Amino acid sequence: MLLSVNNITIAFKSKKVVENLSFSVDRGQSLGIVGESGSGKSATALAIMGLLPPTGRVTEGTIELDGTDLLTLLRNQENYRGRKIGMIFQEPMSSLNPLFTCGYQIKETVLQHQAVTARQAEAQLTSLLEEVQLTRQLGERYPHQLSGGQLQRMMIAIALAGNPDLLIADEPTTALDVTVQAAILELLNKLRRSRNMALIFISHDLSVVRQVSDHLVVMYRGRCVESSSVAEVFSHPRHPYTRGLLACRPRPHLRLLYLPTVKDYMEERPDGTIVEKMPDNPLLGATRGSYSPSQFDPLLKVENLTVSYQNQINVLHSVSFEVFPGETLGIVGESGSGKTTIARTIVGLLPLKSGKIYFQNYLLGKARPRSVTRQIQMIFQDPQGSLNPRMTIGEALMEPLHIHRLYSSRSERRQAVIDLLTKVGLEPDILSFYPYAFSGGQKQRISIARALIVRPSLVIADEAVSALDVSVQAQVLNLLKSLQQQFNLTYLFISHDLAVVKFMSDRILVMYRGKIEEQGIADQIYQQPQSEYTKQLIQSIPQYV
Template identity: 50%
Template sequence: MTNTAAAAAEAALLTVEGLRVLLPSRTARASGTESWGSPVVDGLSFQLQAGQTLGLVGESGSGKTMTALTLMGLLPPQAQVEGHVYFQGPQGRVDWLALDPRQRRRYRGSQIAMIFQEPSTALNPLYTCGQQLRETLQANTSLTPGEIRSRAVQLFEEVQLSPQLLERYPHQLSGGQIQRVAIACAIASNPKLLIADEPTTALDVTVQAEILRLLANLQQQRQMAILFITHDLSLVAELADQVIVMYRGQAVEQASVEQVFRDPRHPYTRGLLACRPVLERRLRRLPTLQDFQVEETQEQPGSLSIEHQWRQVEITAAEEEERLQRLQSQQPLLQVRELRTHYAVRQGLFRRQVGELRAVDGISFDLYPGETLGLVGESGCGKTTLGRTLLRLIRASSGQVLYDGDEWLRLPPQRLRRLRREIQLIFQDPVASLDPRMTVGESVMEPMWLHRIGANSAERRKRAEQLFQRVGLDPESLNRMPHQFSGGQRQRICIARALASEPRLIICDEAVSSLDVSVQAQVLNLLKDLQEELGLTYLFISHDLSVVKFMSDRIMVMNRGRIEEIGPASQIYQYPQQDYTRRLIAAIPKGDPKRRTHLPQTG
């Protein structure tokens, strides 16, 4: 190390040198012997200066969160850590890995704080938000009880929350509000380093923009350093100064944000940039990591550029218009007229009705055979309620739904049971929608048994194997349990299960929102291939307009239970008619480093 580099390392708030983290292998845990698996973090080195934001990017399993847990001192006791981590604390530079647990507790919370990926599980459901914030202040500061109460109010105002919410429980807040509470707890003791682990995952684009703007403002006011962890490079462009791209525990690219977006050197980085749907183009298929020849040992850039990939699969305006005209020349498969779903709002000891929540409030639209109709809007706008009302999982208050000419909402039970096989649902969370006590083969064959598809078990088994092949899974894995698959594989299993009953219409409810961008691209391509092969019709529900635009022939924008506007996908993006739609489009991360100081207002 040169004298200049050594001086820079000494001055850095955080210096990581050759960090290597190993966890016991499965056989070691089962037998009690000492045996280590492949490193989950392998030779990671970087420096983070005070007031700087470093983006740590990669897919699930790349080592991002393990790096964060190492820096927080929260790794399991059996983990083996090698290398050096130096932190510039109040008493000078300390070797973080050499500190004992008691010494680390003096830094954790007061000097180094973390926003966890899932705030709803990071907060205790048994305590109010105020109690949890005051507990954090009590543990990390020497303030009096009165000063703690005043400081809690001040912190809530700083993260743009009403102090009245201090007395509410986490389940009484929206996703964006819960994330703000988590941020308030993290910054309560004015830490020098804030680690944000996927702080905007599964949030609406508008709420996501608000959280990014909030973090940028807090950093500017407090001169904090931020380690921002995400799987989405376009988010990093909005906030970070430097970027580290991780792949299988290693840093495969490390440079400024501008350099990474202008000239990505590693094929994995190129793939991550290309996998994200782009709003400026209409693509037939999304490029995937495999298109960029990502290999563990490869160091040279891939042979196919992002621009070349896009040009190969771009859809022209004439092709888009011709397809839409062909679809709309048919009789609609689904006709919805003035559909309403209202909920009674009850309060008090006797649960008297004091109002009414109009989740779906007079919606009308047509859906044509073979079409994908995108439904986009913020959380709470009524998207999921509409989907479940159409499936008759929720009772409609009024309105008419015609499915292939049948009065869907008034079908007798016997006729409804026969037609249910034709309308299926793919849920947002594949973990929650698969029974953990059943093999994935049993889950896929269950709809066949319910709808009497296949003469016997052997025939259903053979069909399940064919479905697994169709969605890109190994038929030999039918006997495995859901927890033995990755997130992307579990979502493919859910797609296979939806196809098992030979449906005509599939409602995709946030089916890709929790997936890595690379896995998301594979699943979206799969859904398009299946539509072309089987003639499927989709109602595609999402809060992500870029994903909806890629998938959809037409887009329907929903707000507060009503349809704001509906039209061809490209037209909605290029010429939005409503202010609400314009705000949704403005809040989408564009992957432009120049926007870092111009995050859009969404209120």
């Protein structure tokens, strides 16, 4: 066996983050490790690589590579890190040096781990770029000049530069479009077979792990709760946590009213014991009725919208659409298609080059009355970046009320904030805390509360769940639907994930390179796509069954 992890326990200071974990993988095999954030997946990968931070250490167990316990190597870890084991990290922009070209960084890795001349390293650079399906010219570019998919391919090339026997991929496709994700997964499978290399693929999404793995390890709070072949896990999941993970991803072929969550399948007692629940939520399995076109005038009307950056390159080309009261219009497309540009132009963060935007029949210009700006609110993709780290949650939520002069006193504003926090599933005692104290899902709930606190009519959600685990994503999507009913909201829901857009939307608008490919009722777009690009998006959706 190439790699054997035997009963390891990993602790950060006195807190155990992984307990009694065991698994193995041989050459040519692929092991998937799946679980939510905080389950210990990345800590396990870092332990194998010998990259745990100073506060972390393996307190028990062994990690054996070809019979050698890596934990006993101490100072000689460079003899296997990069040479025997390569790793692809989740965020390529943080892993690549912005001051050097990508080609230079690949060549540097070759020289570090192989006894070759500079000319031989140059030849290997060309070969590696071809292997990951990139041109030699792209190697001359700096990281900021490449797309997300190209950056991840560069990271794969660097990981392969030492000819490793084992490749660890830690969430390598989380931030990628579904079409790019499908290409990266196909590439990893091809490389594993051609090099007879072992692969450990880490993700929070079972549907993604399924496409590259032979065997699955499901982790929950540092423990392995299920370990079996991929076919067995998907056909007969034994643990309630696994069943919850399988259920909470949107199914595009169904028009569900509610997404199941992990909490529908299991309950965790105060002592940590997990108890299986029989799903008893009356909404489970309930479907929505067919969409009926609105008989009202549109709430938002966009006519021939064209937007350019620095008045040079058009990033939107004559885009036109309408959004009706109470409905959800989904906008789907890959990065660079113009989705976020539409959102930012509507809320006034970007100027338009030509075209018109009407809100409640009012023509939106550069100067907008406060009564209009209050009615259009936005939930941003990165809640950490959109929350002021110097303001408490209470201050961040009461500030819009003060700006828009809602409520006559501070006590009334505070009570309004408390009432809304309860509706988004948060406790009132968080008002005195700062953003850093919360998880990704909690921060996004806070961002949703901030958007709704001024009682808007239109909410624009720009990739609002793309950075969340699938289980947390399901909770937030259910929350958005519930709030839409409570507050009679209209949504403009933007995502690169067609499965998520299909679950949320009544109608869908497909964007490609700044233009509308097609638009129509969500079920019709999914079942009878007219555009080749839309067909490609549908084919790229990871499947559970």
